[in-house]
Amino acid sequence: MPYRGKLYRALNPVYAREPLSGRGAELYGGRFNPKGLPALYASLTVMTALREANQVGNLQPTTLVAYDAEIDRVFDCRDDQALKAEGMDAAALADTTWRDRMKTGEAPTQAFARRLIAAxxxxxxxxxxxxxxxxxxxxxxxxxWGDAxxxxxxxxxDENRLSR
Structure with missing residues (x-):
């Protein structure tokens, strides 16, 4: 499915000057990317972005950014049949042990992402x-992702606030 619309990210201020880099995910890995693979995690709403960035403890300093997106090939994880065809299901996506599994190799959600990227x-x-x-x-x-x-x-x- 294609995605057309706004996306939001709540960034750690350390990465605020590079809001298009995917560097944090590349350095530390994420649910859907192993270490060494850049990824950009964005949300469809501001509130979801804030929840994502501040999952533990108190609200920490956060830089909120928005994007205009036109992404052609987006795999829709809400489609149970498509997930099944890729060897995944909703429970595997939600697995809370992905960080622990990443310590000894690659989490199943990261392997799933590799298959989608290869496709x-x-x-x-x-x-x-x-x-x-x-x-x-x-x-x-x-x-x-890129500019085209x-x-x-x-x-x-529009006001070049991040370049100041």
């Missing part, structure tokens, strides 16, 4: 697993 997907649409999130809280995880089609992602910063 030419630009990203995946998946529900948020952050505390307080509901099935309506969605994230778009990107492995391929077919995976166009443009930071909204």
């Amino acid at each position: 030419g997907w630009h990203g995946l649409l998946v529900r948020s697993f952050a505390p307080g999130a509901t099935a309506d809280d969605l994230n778009l995880v990107l492995w391929r 089609a077919p995976a166009r992602l443009v930071l909204i910063d």
Whole structure:
């Protein structure tokens, strides 16, 4: 499925000057990317982005950014049949032990992401697993993005606030 619309990220201020880099995910790994593979984790709403960035403890300093997105090839994780065809299911996506499993190799969700990347997907649409999130809280995880089609992602910063 293609995705056209706004996306949001709540960044650690350390990465605020590089809101298109995917560097944090590359350094530490994420549910849908192993260490060494850049990924950009974005949300379809501001509140989901804030939940994602502040999952433990108190609200920490956060830089909120928005993007205009036109992403052609997005795997929809809400489609149970498509998940099954890829050897996944909703329970495996929600597995809370992915970080522990990453310590001894690759988490199943990371292997799933590798298969999707190899098949030419630009990203995946998946529900948020952050505390307080509901099935309506969605994230778009990107492995391929740039300033042109077919995976166009443009930071909204008309006033150049991040360059100051």
